[in-house]
Amino acid sequence: MHALIVVAHPDPKSLTHSVVAHVAEGLSLSGPGNSFEIADLSAEAFDPRFSATDIAVHLRQTPISADIAAEQARIDRADALVLVYPVYWWSMPGLLKGWIDRVFTNGWAYDEGPDTKPAKKLRHLKVHLVAIGGANLRTYARHGYFGAMKTQIDHGIFDYCGARVVTSELLLPSETQDMSSHLDTARAIGRNLFDASGQRLMANVA
Template sequence: MKHLVVIAHPNPDSFNHAIAKRLTAALQEKGHEVAIRDLYSIGFEAVLSMKDFEALRAGDIPSDIRTEQQFISDADVLTWIYPIWWTGLPAILKGYVDRVFAYGYAYKYGDGGNIEKLLIGKKGFTVNTHGTPKDIYDSIGMLGALQKTSDTGIFDFCGIETVGHLFFGSVPQVDDAEREGMLKQVEDEVERLF
């Protein structure tokens, strides 16, 4: 299978990058092909400008958007790795969705206003980190809300089947042994899912 790993954390020494490395190694060990798009290191422009908006409506896709769309088109599985900041996606990843998952590429309106999902056949997997303890997010319904936003509101909206979603809480407060346990969970999910 071909995997596209999209990572949205500015620090290359972050735990999110450690997750990406461990996930990539586990996939490659199983013979999968992996492409990585580190949105910060490639300098992805996150703001959907009026110029972009008009170009997309005219079918004149800007080259940076076309590049990212090609990575998605080539992939069987999209994996997103990102921290939860202010109960949502980092701005750079939200901008990636705004610009890359464009009308006519990821979805369109069909007869009667029905939504046609244009990325059917692809699978989606997400790994999130957050500083808040997981039991607090569980108790207030935040994890469910986060899943609804990304798994349903983005992936499913475009036809991508969500196959897994991991949440790792208290990441800045836990020790290396606990972080290693989290990385092992990532490897276990790769083994289970792919």
């Protein structure tokens, strides 16, 4: 089994990158036949700008560009997609959102036309979301932020394409919790990624 881990953070020394490393460590311990690839969008200088060409792709007026075809091929090779990102303004960073905007194209992630109902094309893909927030759990719960994020990301993006969100993890600071527990959680996500009994939601729900 193969996983694609996508990370969107410009600082390789950040907690986000540490979480990625521990997810990868868990994956390396999960079984001899399992493998992974890390897509560091910042280091790879992925262009998140949704251009006129991307609009033409959406309208089926032009074929996708080589860079987007390469990203889609990465996902096609994967049995699981893992997104690790910091929470910016109660959502994912613009770099990661732009990656989704440009890569999850009409005709590949879903089929949609003026006279047809949308068809989900990523039903085979299992998705694991690991968000790292700066506010505490009380703040997220009081304002309903976690529920809003699940609605816009888990449902609004991945359910629309048919992909199943297996893990939706929100790692937050706590007065009684140091960051090592978050790294342990990340390692457990990687270790259980392809476990038949681990195809379950491991979310910390507010």
